[in-house]
Structures are given as C-alpha cells and as structure tokens.
Amino acid sequence: MNDYYDSLETRSSDQRSAEQLSALRAQIAHVKQHTAAYGEAFREIDAASINDFESFARVPLTRKSALIALQREQRPFGGYTAQTGVPLSHVFASPGPIYEPGFALPDFWRFARSLYASGFRRGDLVHNCFSYHLTPAGQMFDSAAQALGCAVIPAGVGQTELQVQTIVDLAPSAYVGTPSFLKIILEHADGLGRDVSSVNKALVSGEALPAPLRSAFAERGLRVQQCYGTADLGLIAYESSALEGLIIDEGVYVEIVRPGSGDPLPAGEVGEVVVTNLGAEYPLIRFATGDLSAILPGISPCGRSNLRIRGWMGRADQTAKVRGMFIHPEQVDKVIKAHAEIGRARLVVDWVDQADRLTLRCECAAADSSLAAAIATSIRSICKLRGEVEIVVPGSLPNDGKVIDDIRQYE
Numbered sequence: 001m002n003d004y005y006d007s008l009e010t011r012s013s014d015q016r017s018a019e020q021l022s023a024l025r026a027q028i029a030h031v032k033q034h035t036a037a038y039g040e041a042f043r044e045i046d047a048a049s050i051n052d053f054e055s056f057a058r059v060p061l062t063r064k065s066a067l068i069a070l071q072r073e074q075r076p077f078g079g080y081t082a083q084t085g086v087p088l089s090h091v092f093a094s095p096g097p098i099y100e101p102g103f104a105l106p107d108f109w110r111f112a113r114s115l116y117a118s119g120f121r122r123g124d125l126v127h128n129c130f131s132y133h134l135t136p137a138g139q140m141f142d143s144a145a146q147a148l149g150c151a152v153i154p155a156g157v158g159q160t161e162l163q164v165q166t167i168v169d170l171a172p173s174a175y176v177g178t179p180s181f182l183k184i185i186l187e188h189a190d191g192l193g194r195d196v197s198s199v200n201k202a203l204v205s206g207e208a209l210p211a212p213l214r215s216a217f218a219e220r221g222l223r224v225q226q227c228y229g230t231a232d233l234g235l236i237a238y239e240s241s242a243l244e245g246l247i248i249d250e251g252v253y254v255e256i257v258r259p260g261s262g263d264p265l266p267a268g269e270v271g272e273v274v275v276t277n278l279g280a281e282y283p284l285i286r287f288a289t290g291d292l293s294a295i296l297p298g299i300s301p302c303g304r305s306n307l308r309i310r311g312w313m314g315r316a317d318q319t320a321k322v323r324g325m326f327i328h329p330e331q332v333d334k335v336i337k338a339h340a341e342i343g344r345a346r347l348v349v350d351w352v353d354q355a356d357r358l359t360l361r362c363e364c365a366a367a368d369s370s371l372a373a374a375i376a377t378s379i380r381s382i383c384k385l386r387g388e389v390e391i392v393v394p395g396s397l398p399n400d401g402k403v404i405d406d407i408r409q410y411e
Helices: 013-034 036-041 064-073 112-117 137-147 160-170 179-192 211-219 329-337 369-383
Strands: 088-094 098-103 125-128 151-154 174-177 201-204 223-230 234-238 246-248 252-257 271-277 287-293 320-322 325-327 342-352 355-364 388-392 404-406
Touching: 013 036, 013 252, 064 098, 064 287, 112 137, 112 223, 112 234, 125 137, 125 160, 137 151, 160 179, 174 179, 179 201, 179 211, 179 223, 211 223, 223 246, 234 252, 234 271, 329 342, 329 355, 329 369, 355 369, 369 388
Parallel strands: 125 151, 125 174, 174 201, 201 223, 342 404, 355 388
Antiparallel strands: 088 098, 223 234, 234 246, 252 271, 271 287, 320 325, 342 355
C-alpha cells in the first residue's frame, strides 16, 4: 500500500520552493486578470517582479473583514472568485455573515490528502458528522471521501441515538467530525450496550484534540488524527501517522507573520497563519486567518517533506480598548518598526490604581534611557495614548505570538 497520496508530498525542499514560487507568480497574474477584487487591489503589482519569497511577502494581506465588506457591495463573493469556466456548485453561509463558494470539481477543498494520511482508503464507509447545514464542512469532507472512492453516510450533527443505531446497522469503518462528538457517540453507545467498534479510524477537526482524549480513543483501538482548515481556504495542514505537528497541504503556500503586520517570522516564532490558495477558482492571496501557530524545524519522520506547523495556538486578533481608545496590533507593529533596536515586543495592558496602564516591553540587545524615551514618544504618536516602556534582554518575552497582552482584572 502506498504511504503517500502523491509524489508532491516527498518533493525535495529545493524543488518545492522553485515550483511554489512559480505558482505564486502565476497566481498573481491570474487574479489580476480574472478576479474583480484583485484586479483592483493588485493593479500596481507586477507578477514578473515576484522573483523570491521576500518579494511575495510585500504583497498586501487579504483579511476576512475585506471579504465581508466587499461581499456586501457585490454578492455573493465580493469579486474574489475567478472566471475559469468551472460551474459554481454551492453557496455556503458562515457566521459574519460571509459566503463561500463550492465548485463542481472533485475534492475542490483538497481534504482527500488528509483523509489518505489518516488511513482512509477506497471502499471505506465513512460516517460524516460534520454539519451539512449552511456551512461547508460536511460537503468538504463528503467530496474528499468520494474522491478517494469511499462511500459516505451524511450523518451531520445531533440525534445521538440515531447516530449509534446507524453505526450498529451499517458498520462504517471511519468517522469524520469533531472529537467531542465522537466521544459523545462512543459513550452513548456504551450506555446502550451497543457495539460500534467497526469504526477504527477517524479524522477530526474544528476543535482541540487533547492528548488524554486521543489516548482514550487509542485504548478503544481507534486511530484518530486531526487536520486544520477553514471554510475560505479548505485544507491548510494535516497530521500523519507520525503525530509530530501538522504537515502543510501541497495546494497552499503558508507564511507565519508577526500579528498586526505582513512580515514573515522565522521558524519557531509564533505568529499569524497567512495562506495563499493555489487553486484557480477561489484564489485567495495572503489570506490572514487570524489564527496563531509556528513553523516546526525539520521534516516529519513519516517522510513527507513539506513544512509543518504546531497546530492552532490561539487567535491573533488582540485588539484592546484602553481609556476609550482602541489599540490594534498594527499600531504596535508600527512602533516596533520605528525603532530598529527592538526585537520582539509586547504591549501589556493592566489595571492599576483604578486606571488603565500601558507598558511596552521591548527586547533590545543594548539600550539607554534615550531609547526608552523615544519609544514612549512613538507610542504616544502612533497609539494616541501615553505608555511606559520597559527594556528587557532578548529572549525574555514569551514566544506565544502576543503583541497586545490585556491582563486587566477589575476585582
């Protein structure tokens, strides 16, 4: 049995980098010509000038807020879909509201790769407990399973007793859905004295998979792996049997950037996940997910050679309201960039003596009082609020992606 979904998974780093860079150049040219939104936003960008990943990192981010705003003006997708001749098959609705397209292509969202890495194979019967109601998750995994040659039970969520009865009657070998609902089904089956042990593998997503819960599944003979994706982008990363980080999907290019900026961070640094979808129909460019993660060093022991991320580590939106004014990560990033001496920095918001207190903690290799004073002036100029400055040695601040840390307690 082949361990890999296709040969893309084991490309050399040099081959992948060269092919990704070529794909990114082609995608910039494609969106300028075939999408209304990027045709306007990227009017001054020359695709031929994208000659390395550093130049691609200067392309502006696309934020979900921009999608929502443009969708209000131009239904349903705000001009971000491309005219490729492939028929639109679905229109989904997610909280926001924001609308996502589905196209009449096999495995349009690319989740088949993550199913394959989780042991799903042709002939498996898959019990799909992702929602089929308005949001795309159910259809995402349904189309992926069918692309592998699996049959699907479109179970959706809820109706736990009926879920158990269906598993007993049909004996599916695989489950997709959230880990918490899988736990509920198994415990309900135990309570009813029903045998659902036909399910021996699962791919879960949508929430955390704590180690104790994974171990509890394993004790039942149930292999459980997880993947990470979004309604806008499809699959972003997935676990293999090595269970060491999430391997980035071959259909996207992923960057980890400093929250509040579009600047890529080195491997190991926690930052915002930014994804470029390399598909033609819904080609989101440098889409800021709002999620935090970090690149892991090295490659997976399973032999897949793409970069890995640590998984979901929180949200990058750290906006705080201080003395009636909003402070955004973008403003803190401007303060940092105004002073080359600053490495990592974090703005701490505290409640002291019945008042808000701002302190920008800055990692600097060498500093004096004049630098602290200059940084304080930048805070006042950029954030429109007064703040203190604390210079700390490099490596002092936690590597958790936070640039604004609101620790106020009012009791």
